Amino acid sequence: MTWALDHIGDIMFRAGQHAWLAGLPLVLGLVIALPLGWLAARRPRLRAVLLTTTGLLYTIPSLALFILLPPLLGTKILDPVNVIVAMTVYTVALLTRTVADGLSSVDGSTRQAAIAMGYGSFARFRAVDLPLAVPVIAAGLRVAAVSNVSIVSVASLIGISQLGYFLTDGYARSFPTEVWVGIVACLLLALVFDLVIQVVSRFLTPWTRVVAA
Amino acid sequence: MSFSAIWGWFTDPANWQGTDGVPNRVLEHLLYTGLTLLIALVVAVPLGAWVGHSGRLRWLVTGANAARAVPTLGLLFAVSMFVGPLIQSDLAFVIPSITVLVLLAIPPLLSGTYAGIDSVEPAARDAARGMGMTGWQVLTKVEAPCALPLFLSGLRSATLQVIATATIAASVSLGGLGRYLIDGLASRDYVQMVCGSILVAALALVADGLLALLEKRAVSPGISGRAARVARSRARNSDPHPEPDSDGADRSDPDPRQAALVGSGSTGPVQATATTGTPSERDRT
Numbered sequence: 001m002t003w004a005l006d007h008i009g010d011i012m013f014r015a016g017q018h019a020w021l022a023g024l025p026l027v028l029g030l031v032i033a034l035p036l037g038w039l040a041a042r043r044p045r046l047r048a049v050l051l052t053t054t055g056l057l058y059t060i061p062s063l064a065l066f067i068l069l070p071p072l073l074g075t076k077i078l079d080p081v082n083v084i085v086a087m088t089v090y091t092v093a094l095l096t097r098t099v100a101d102g103l104s105s106v107d108g109s110t111r112q113a114a115i116a117m118g119y120g121s122f123a124r125f126r127a128v129d130l131p132l133a134v135p136v137i138a139a140g141l142r143v144a145a146v147s148n149v150s151i152v153s154v155a156s157l158i159g160i161s162q163l164g165y166f167l168t169d170g171y172a173r174s175f176p177t178e179v180w181v182g183i184v185a186c187l188l189l190a191l192v193f194d195l196v197i198q199v200v201s202r203f204l205t206p207w208t209r210v211v212a213a
Numbered sequence: 214m215s216f217s218a219i220w221g222w223f224t225d226p227a228n229w230q231g232t233d234g235v236p237n238r239v240l241e242h243l244l245y246t247g248l249t250l251l252i253a254l255v256v257a258v259p260l261g262a263w264v265g266h267s268g269r270l271r272w273l274v275t276g277a278n279a280a281r282a283v284p285t286l287g288l289l290f291a292v293s294m295f296v297g298p299l300i301q302s303d304l305a306f307v308i309p310s311i312t313v314l315v316l317l318a319i320p321p322l323l324s325g326t327y328a329g330i331d332s333v334e335p336a337a338r339d340a341a342r343g344m345g346m347t348g349w350q351v352l353t354k355v356e357a358p359c360a361l362p363l364f365l366s367g368l369r370s371a372t373l374q375v376i377a378t379a380t381i382a383a384s385v386s387l388g389g390l391g392r393y394l395i396d397g398l399a400s401r402d403y404v405q406m407v408c409g410s411i412l413v414a415a416l417a418l419v420a421d422g423l424l425a426l427l428e429k430r431a432v433s434p435g436i437s438g439r440a441a442r443v444a445r446s447r448a449r450n451s452d453p454h455p456e457p458d459s460d461g462a463d464r465s466d467p468d469p470r471q472a473a474l475v476g477s478g479s480t481g482p483v484q485a486t487a488t489t490g491t492p493s494e495r496d497r498t
Contacts, residue, residue: 059421061377063394064410071407146282153284157384158398164286171290171385179294183287190282 004181011166011185018162018189021083021155022148026141026193028084029091036092037099038125051097058093062086062151066158083155090151091144098140102133135208138201145193153186163189222408233392235412242389242416245379249311250372253318258364261323265330265360266352274327277320285378289313293385306386310379317378318371325367329360358433365428372424376417390416 004011036054040047060068069075069082106129114128156164163185170178202209222228229235264270293309300308333356341355383391393409396402429437 056418056421059373059417060414061373061380061417063377063380063391064413064417067394067406067410068414077403150282150284153286154381156286157381157395164284167284167287167290168384171294174294176291176294179287179290183284183291186284186287187282 003177007181011163011181014161014163014165015185015189018149018152018164018186019192021080021160021162022087022145022152022189023193025084025087025091025148026145028088029095029144030137030141032088032092033095033099034130036096037103040096040100041103047100051100054093054096057089062090062154063157065089066155078159080160083152083160087148087152091148094144094147095137095140098137099133102136102140103129105136106132131204134201134204138197141197142194145197146190149186149190149193153182218404219408219411222404228408238388238390238392239412239416242376242379242391242413245307245311245314245382245387245389246372246375246420249314249318249375249379250368252311252315253322253371254368256315257319257322258326261326262330262352262356262360264323265327266348266356268331271327274324277323280316281320285313285317286381286384288316289378289382289385292316297385310382310385310387314375314378314382318375321367321371321374322364323367325364325371326360328367329363330356332363333359359436362428362432362436365424365431369421369424369428372420373417376413376420380413 036050040050065086066082067077069085070077070079073082073085075081103125110128110132111124114124119128152162153164153167156162156168163182166178166182166185170176170180170182231237260273264273289310292313293306296309296312297305330352337355337359338351341351346354379387379389380391380394383389383395390409390413393405393412397404397406397409
């Protein structure tokens with residue numbers, strides 16, 4: 001505990017790096033997965049192709065992906081961009097399915113009512129389908145956030161600075177306290193991500209609260 | 214770093230023999246994965262089946278899922294630091310790693326088994342009871358086949374998790390393919406790291422492909438929606454006046470079991486719902 005308090009500045013700094021490496025890919029991944037999921041929800045055949053491809057990318061273990069990306073992207077191995085790209089790939093893989101499922105879960109009669117009211121296909125997506133799919137997409141984002149925070153810590157093995165540093169450093173120095181501080185800090189960060197997504201999702205779907213009350 | 218360097222590494226006979234050779238490392242990796250899954254299955258399947266069947270101790274599944282937020286690397290280091298010194302043999306590196314791998318494999322297996330059993334339609338369960346089946350028969354003859362798709366998707370994610378984490382476990386001195394990555398890093402041999410990564414990725418892809426195939430083969434056609442699709446296409450191709458009973462029309466409405474599968478990670482049944490969606494939706498898009 002005293003160790004954690006003595007190093008609070010360092011912990012907060014690395015937590016910031018960790019949040020950036022895990023959080024930016026969530027945003028990027030969502031931005032990429034929305035059109036992909038929309039396509040997958042509209043065309044069953046494309047859906048199979050898209051979900052299989054993203055599923056294959058998700059299969060590649062994280063440490064291997066961190067090492068394989070530099071020659072593919074032309075970056076240095078210590079470049080944090082590798083981690084951002086790898087985490088974005090994983091996020092897209094998780095979210096494409098969630099977005100597609102969320103969009104297809106919209107009630108058929110709701111959709112037909114929107115069409116009857118004269119919504120075009122894009123306007124309907126923006127104003128009807130997407131808002132209704134928010135709870136499902138948020139659930140997928142929560143899963144992605146928690147797994148991102150955990151996977152990013154692996155990048156400390158190849159020397160990228162974030163909370164995982166306390167894990168590798170504590171192990172190298174046979175100093176369990178530091179490892180535990182790293183684990184707890186990762187858990188807290190995952191919890192913060194989870195709470196933020198839940199709050200944003202609640203804010204975006206005011207109608208669910210009316211039903212609940 | 215070029216393609217020829219990678220090719221050179223893979224064609225170098227020195228990399229294909231001895232303890233540090235590719236065949237031995239692949240074998241080690243498979244051995245750890247197999248052993249871990251075996252232990253985890255023995256723990257998780259009876260427990261998950263019992264929780265799903267009886268509806269008791271559900272918090273166990275939620276708790277196991279929440280535990281997934283623990284960083285695997287931290288768990289690996291913490292357990293090997295505590296357990297390692299207690300063991301006075303060569304197994305000092307293997308036992309802590311396998312312990313962590315088992316801990317990581319249990320949550321997906323547990324929740325897959327539980328969700329599978331839990332998603333069985335109450336009507337099917339009641340019908341089985343009404344036919345005079347005992348609790349054991351209901352479990353083995355009705356609930357188990359219905360639970361198979363969700364269980365297998367749990368097995369798939371557990372397998373991938375174990376293969377990936379066994380790689381990381383090379384940093385706590387476990388053997389397997391991760392050695393190429395960690396040793397390559399230590400000796401700044403980047404070619405070896407990339408080649409090891411290719412092997413790990415290939416192993417994961419092959420394992421996942423085999424399990425996907427198993428999923429297709431083992432799941433009963435009545436549950437995966439294959440039977441309905443085959444019957445429908447047969448009716449469409451051969452018989453211009455399909456009888457309502459044989460063309461699988463009674464299956465075309467989305468099945469609650471399949472609805473429960475959406476988002477669970479298995480591809481087959483989800484596609485089935487997509488293709489059997491109400492005709493009005495299909496015509497419009």
